[in-house]
Amino acid sequence: MASRSAFRLSRAVAPLVSAPRSRAIPIAARAFTNSACRFSRSDVVQETEIPVSHYSPDAKGQASSTSDHYSIPVSRESAQPTPNEPGAEDESITPLTKEVYNTMPPTMQRMSMMDKVVIVTGGARGLGNHMARACAEAGAKTLVIFDANQDLGDASAAELHAKTGLEVIFYKVDVRQGSAINAAVDAVTQRYGAPDVLINSAGIADSNIKAENYGSEMFRRLIDINLTGSFLMAQSVGKAMMKANKPGSIVLVASMSGSIVNYPQEQSCYNASKAGVIQFGKSLAAEWAKYGIRVNCISPGYMDTALNRVPALEAQKKIWCSLTPQNRLGAVDDLNGLAVFLGSDASAFMTGSNVIIDGGYTCY
Numbered sequence: 509m510a511s512r513s514a515f516r517l518s519r520a521v522a523p524l525v526s527a528p529r530s531r532a533i534p535i536a537a538r539a540f541t542n543s544a545c546r547f548s549r550s551d552v553v554q555e556t557e558i559p560v561s562h563y564s565p566d567a568k569g570q571a572s573s574t575s576d577h578y579s580i581p582v583s584r585e586s587a588q589p590t591p592n593e594p595g596a597e598d599e600s601i602t603p604l605t606k607e608v609y610n611t612m613p614p615t616m617q618r619m620s621m622m623d624k625v626v627i628v629t630g631g632a633r634g635l636g637n638h639m640a641r642a643c644a645e646a647g648a649k650t651l652v653i654f655d656a657n658q659d660l661g662d663a664s665a666a667e668l669h670a671k672t673g674l675e676v677i678f679y680k681v682d683v684r685q686g687s688a689i690n691a692a693v694d695a696v697t698q699r700y701g702a703p704d705v706l707i708n709s710a711g712i713a714d715s716n717i718k719a720e721n722y723g724s725e726m727f728r729r730l731i732d733i734n735l736t737g738s739f740l741m742a743q744s745v746g747k748a749m750m751k752a753n754k755p756g757s758i759v760l761v762a763s764m765s766g767s768i769v770n771y772p773q774e775q776s777c778y779n780a781s782k783a784g785v786i787q788f789g790k791s792l793a794a795e796w797a798k799y800g801i802r803v804n805c806i807s808p809g810y811m812d813t814a815l816n817r818v819p820a821l822e823a824q825k826k827i828w829c830s831l832t833p834q835n836r837l838g839a840v841d842d843l844n845g846l847a848v849f850l851g852s853d854a855s856a857f858m859t860g861s862n863v864i865i866d867g868g869y870t871c872y
């Protein structure tokens with residue numbers, strides 16, 4: 509674990525969002541990238557089978573200590589993740605039970621995820637992992653994690669199952685790999701029916717790199733994960749919803765960087781990738797309203813995730829906070845309520861929206 513941390517701190521870092529202009533800051537002279545810490549430079553994603561880790565309740569509906577590990581085949585095309593730290597393991601999760609749900613007033617029932625099958629990409633850690641926890645607390649029937657990081661994905665699924673007793677299934681899927689996504693979504697659909705909700709949180713950030721120095725391969729890779737990944741996931745899940753004639757909600761995690769330009773760090777390419785996600789989400793919302801499929805974006809401001817918890821970013825973080833009316837970074841669970849709302853029937857008339865959740869950063 510110590511060596512993983514050392515690796516993370518020495519190789520990488522990166523804020524996923526921004527701050528306005530002013531004086532030079534100490535780290536501006538070097539480039540940081542968080543994406544390099546988790547994956548090889550290779551853009552090629554080729555996997556012939558998807559490892560699956562399956563945690564089911566026992567016959568009494570209690571969390572079981574055993575799990576199934578198997579693979580599902582992929583016709584062709586993965587990533588080589590490096591391990592990273594698990595999410596906050598000491599936090600408890602209280603799943604919403606049917607008994608409690610039945611006592612809730614209608615407004616609160618509509619605000620829940622009762623009985624929904626939810627896929628969360630990037631759910632192995634960070635914001636995605638916490639939104640998955642929130643879905644359990646909001647009544648989700650089954651949690652499905654898609655993530656490219658085998659170790660973290662497996663650990664997070666085991667933890668979610670142990671803490672909730674819910675059925676949790678992890679598919680090692682890289683969001684750049686359409687065939688793997690389709691195979692995994694098909695497997696989910698066969699087992700549980702078409703998904704009700706997709707929360708697409710998988711993404712990377714390259715930051716503090718001047719546009720004139722940013723390599724075209726890096727640019728392609730960033731777009732491939734952040735934008736193409738959003739497209740491939742939405743397409744696959746949307747088709748499953750359409751085929752089942754089932755209304756659904758797709759939530760794409762973009763960034764405030766898709767609407768504003770970050771300062772002081774230079775990250776034009778990341779910003780472009782997230783602007784693409786926002787416009788894609790709006791366009792998809794218009795196209796798929798006729799199928800009862802809603803598509804909305806969450807655009808976070810600066811969040812206090814592992815990515816930003818590095819000494820090299822301390823100077824920038826002070827600037828970010830000073831430019832945020834709430835004077836803080838977002839907590840790792842600050843997106844939870846919004847994610848549940850957008851996935852729930854409480855937001856039934858909401859589609860094509862991009863909700864910025866940034867502690868007021870974009871007010872200035």
Ligand SMILES: NC(=O)c1ccc[n+]([C@@H]2O[C@H](COP(=O)([O-])OP(=O)(O)OC[C@H]3O[C@@H](n4cnc5c(N)ncnc54)[C@H](O)[C@@H]3O)[C@@H](O)[C@H]2O)c1
Nearest residue numbers: 524630632633634635655656657682683710711763811813
């Ligand atoms: N943290 C912030 O300040 C912030 C701000 C705005 C937007 N965002 C966005 O929120 C999302 C989550 O950010 P986070 O801070 O939780 O990051 P994180 O790095 O903690 O988590 C991202 C997860 O996505 C997975 N992932 C990365 N590439 C993948 C791929 N190709 N296929 C499948 N899984 C992949 C990682 O393994 C990881 O589990 C990202 O889309 C990010 O751009 C974050």
